[in-house]
Amino acid sequence: MVKVRERKETGKLYFDFFYKGRRCREYSSLPNTPANRRKMEKVAKKMDAEMTLGTFAYREYFPQSRRLKEFEALERAPEAEAEAEASEPESDVPLFRDFAEQWLQENEVLWRFKTLESNRSALRRHLIPQFGDWKVSDISKADVLAFRSTLAKVPGRKGNATLSPKTINHTLGVLSMVLAEAADRFQFTFPLQNLKRLKQPKREIQPFSWDEVQRILEHVRPDYRNYFVVRFFTGLRTGEVHGLKWRHVDFDNGLILVRETYNRGRTEYTKTDGSQRDVMMSSVVADALRAQREATGRSDYVFHTANGQPLDTKNVAERVWYPLLRHLGLALRQPYQCRHTAATLWLAAGENPEWIARQLGHTNTEMLFRVYSRYVPNLTRQDGSAMDRLLRARFHGETDNEGKEVRDEG
Structure with missing residues (x-):
């Protein structure tokens, strides 16, 4: 299929x-305007039709192309081409770089933007430099294992000595998907059957204690207090908070109502179908959101910048979050630990793990017990009321029905 694209540099x-x-990429001198795009798309449809009928002639469309001689030779000698194909059955098997780009284009409509960018990065940073000039059918399991050993020695980002097992596994996962599709189309044996993934070390969560949460909320910039109340006491992911709209x-x-997420300048569908959920607001969260409505209620987004755009994750972390932790003398942790903190506070309050899993957007309690096993107390309650009573006691000094101050039993 002939596609019309824009060259970003020009x-x-x-x-x-x-x-x-x-x-093939054949460039025009036409700038990317709606009229020019329509004009070229009309030509693209005609090219598609002629290729399907076998009447396409490269010279008629690209008489100045540097590849004209290459294709005219093929067009003038179909018999020779057929003989070459018969004697060399893999002659039409594409190079990895060409098929990988085609595969990426064909699948981009299926993926979320973050997934697309991650897969594209794996191809262009590691896979195409290594296998770009190989035919897809020539890549063997031994080649991939040797490549994996090389990857394990590549310097990592953010000060890491080497690439992490997670990054290496993802890179080989992309390679596996490309080769599986190529093997199906060009009828060769998929080489990576039963390829074992590298073992990934378990990440220890670092939730904040109740005293640390209080200190953070007491010292954070006033215009971000409501934001962090929501983060600490709802378990929303970063993109879910930044993409939250008043409606x-x-x-x-x-x-x-968690329906969207915001990531890298785009509002899109949540991480998974299970992430589509209704999160119960404690009274403290409801009060924070009512206060926030006074500031941003006329805009679409609950939390936004001065120009009405959703908050930028890196900007919040570098300008608000990490300076605050340094000021308080707390260990530096990613803002995502707010989500883990919410889960551990719910567990400490005695909430039912199934209810907590639903709040977090997990389809079952498996991940909850795996990640938060050491925070799980005896199960005593069924809903969010225990956490709500704990928050009321901490924030407002309220008491229970017997006149005793509500205490954290965790």
Whole structure:
């Protein structure tokens, strides 16, 4: 299929297509405007039709192309081409770089933006430099194992000595998906059957204690206090908080409707179907959101920048979060630990793990017990009331029905 794309460096349009089993990019001098795009898409449809009928002639469309002689030779000698194909059955098997780009284009509509960027990065940083000039059918398991050993020696990012097992596993996972599709299309044996993943060390969570949460909320910038109340006491993921819109805050029923997430400048569908959920608001969270509505209630997003855009994760971390932790003398931890803190506070309050799992967007309690096993007390309650009573006691000094101050039993 012939596609019309924009060359980012110049803003000009070009044709992107496969012909005779080879990847072709033919550039135009037309800037990317709606009119020019329509004009080129009309030509692209005609090219598609002629390729399907076998009447396509490269010279008619690209008389100045540097690849003209290459394709004219193939077009003038179909018999010779057929003989070459018969004697060399893999002649139409594409190079890895060409097929990987095609695979990426074909699947981009299936993935969330973050997944697309992650897969594209694995291809362009590691896989194409290694296997780009190989035919997809020539890549063996031994080649991949040797490549994995090389990857394990590549310097990592953020000060890490080498790439993490997680990054290496993801890179080989992308390679496996590309080769599996290629093997199916070009009828060769998939080489990575039963390839074992590297063992990934278990990550220890670092939730904040109740005293640390109080200190953070007491000293954080006033314009971010409501934001961190929501983060600490709802378990929302970073993108879910940043993508939260006022139309998804149901004060009447005390619910936050998690329907979207914001990541890398895009609002999109949540991480998984299970992440689509209704999170119960404690009274403290409801009070924080009502106060926040006074500041941002006329905008779409609950928490946003001065120009009305969702908060930027890196900006919040570098300008608000880490400076605050340093000021308080607390160990530096990612803002995502707020989610872990919510889970451990719910567990300490004695909430039912099934209810907690639903609040966090887990489909079952397996992950809850695996990640938070040392925080799980005896099960005594069924809903969010225990946490709500704990928060009321901490924030407002309220007492229970017998006149005793509500205490944390965890």
